[in-house]
Amino acid sequence: MHTRRIGSLEVSAIGLGCMSLSHAYAPRPSPETAAALLRAALDAGVTLFDTAMLYGNGANEALVGRTLGAERSRFVLASKGGMGIVDGRRTIDARPQTIRQNCDESLARLGTDVIDLYYLHRLDAKVPIEDSVGAMAELVHAGKVREIGLSEVSAATLRRAHAVHPIAAVQNEYSLWTRNVEIALLAACRERGTSLVAFSPLARGFLTGALRDPSTLPPPDIRREMPRFGPPHWEANLRLLVPYRRLADEAGCTMAQLALAWLLAQDEAIVPIPGTTSLAHLHENLGAADVALPADLVARVGATIDRRTVSGPRYAPERQADIDTEDFE
Numbered sequence: 001m002h003t004r005r006i007g008s009l010e011v012s013a014i015g016l017g018c019m020s021l022s023h024a025y026a027p028r029p030s031p032e033t034a035a036a037l038l039r040a041a042l043d044a045g046v047t048l049f050d051t052a053m054l055y056g057n058g059a060n061e062a063l064v065g066r067t068l069g070a071e072r073s074r075f076v077l078a079s080k081g082g083m084g085i086v087d088g089r090r091t092i093d094a095r096p097q098t099i100r101q102n103c104d105e106s107l108a109r110l111g112t113d114v115i116d117l118y119y120l121h122r123l124d125a126k127v128p129i130e131d132s133v134g135a136m137a138e139l140v141h142a143g144k145v146r147e148i149g150l151s152e153v154s155a156a157t158l159r160r161a162h163a164v165h166p167i168a169a170v171q172n173e174y175s176l177w178t179r180n181v182e183i184a185l186l187a188a189c190r191e192r193g194t195s196l197v198a199f200s201p202l203a204r205g206f207l208t209g210a211l212r213d214p215s216t217l218p219p220p221d222i223r224r225e226m227p228r229f230g231p232p233h234w235e236a237n238l239r240l241l242v243p244y245r246r247l248a249d250e251a252g253c254t255m256a257q258l259a260l261a262w263l264l265a266q267d268e269a270i271v272p273i274p275g276t277t278s279l280a281h282l283h284e285n286l287g288a289a290d291v292a293l294p295a296d297l298v299a300r301v302g303a304t305i306d307r308r309t310v311s312g313p314r315y316a317p318e319r320q321a322d323i324d325t326e327d328f329e
């Protein structure tokens with residue numbers, strides 16, 4: 001497996017997003033299937049595992065800790081705090097005292113003394129980023145966290161945070177159909193030596209071609225509420241996969257692999273973290289690290305699916321309000 005750097009950490013060029021093993025999509029795998037997938041990923045050379053307090057309200061961290069705890073020295077463990085479930089509702093709270101408590105609880109669930117990469121899951125509009133990052137810096141000094149990251153933040157927030165403590169990674173959505181990081185964040189990351197961890201790099205399954213009809217996804221799959229997966233946008237987006245599939249054939253890889261190889265080709269400091277519940281998909285996705293795309297193909301892929309051709313916003317307005325990223329005019 002090729003490797004990339006996140007601050008002082010060396011990670012596999014493709015990590016594993018663990019979210020869908022306990023959260024967000026449906027149906028969910030059994031605990032045995034989920035554990036087998038985590039072990040298979042480690043054995044296949046994945047050394048970056050991404051979880052969060054939010055996922056399954058702690059269940060995902062507990063799964064990762066229970067399953068991979070004995071192999072702790074073999075991988076980089078990333079988790080997130082500052083957003084959880086309170087009284088049944090997804091709640092952002094990035095006050096310093098909450099972050100300290102979140103981190104201690106995550107360490108206990110993960111069964112480890114140190115989280116290698118600890119992210120602020122969302123900027124809290126009520127708390128200056130300097131205060132949240134100040135609390136995270138204390139966690140570094142206390143030896144509970146090795147590197148700090150931020151998730152779903154703008155370039156301006158990254159700059160303010162970085163002035164308090166070096167930010168090793170920003171984890172924002174980045175894929176062919178969500179290109180907002182290209183407005184300003186990628187440049188800000190390059191300026192500061194911050195890596196970009198690309199979440200939902202397969203466009204939550206769209207770019208794989210395997211998802212044909214999102215209306216058949218069972219509740220509580222969150223894609224049912226996402227504009228691009230519903231009418232009138234889904235049908236328009238599906239049409240983009242016709243030329244996209246031809247480009248994957250030209251590259252000699254699958255559509256999922258093309259999506260990941262395209263991301264890897266954008267910058268050495270980008271680390272995609274695709275999620276899957278399937279062993280076959282896991283191995284297919286990891287194969288993308290060996291797909292070398294010629295520059296002209298990278299450009300054609302990037303122009304086939306981009307903000308001008310994609311139909312619909314990525315989030316419904318209520319959820320978008322929680323997000324601190326630059327948006328296209």
Ligand SMILES: NC(=O)c1ccc[n+]([C@@H]2O[C@H](COP(=O)([O-])OP(=O)(O)OC[C@H]3O[C@@H](n4cnc5c(N)ncnc54)[C@H](OP(=O)(O)O)[C@@H]3O)[C@@H](O)[C@H]2O)c1
Pocket residue numbers: 016017018019020025050051121151152171172198199200201202203204205206208210256273274275276277278280281282284285
């Ligand atoms: N920071 C944040 O706010 C945030 C938000 C969202 C996600 N994330 C992180 O990013 C990770 C990945 O994002 P994601 O799971 O939302 O989206 P994703 O990786 O873009 O897509 C996952 C979807 O694609 C399908 N899939 C994966 N590989 C496939 C393949 N080779 N062929 C066909 N289908 C395939 C999966 O289904 P199968 O299970 O059937 O393979 C699943 O439905 C998460 O696990 C999480 O760690 C972070």
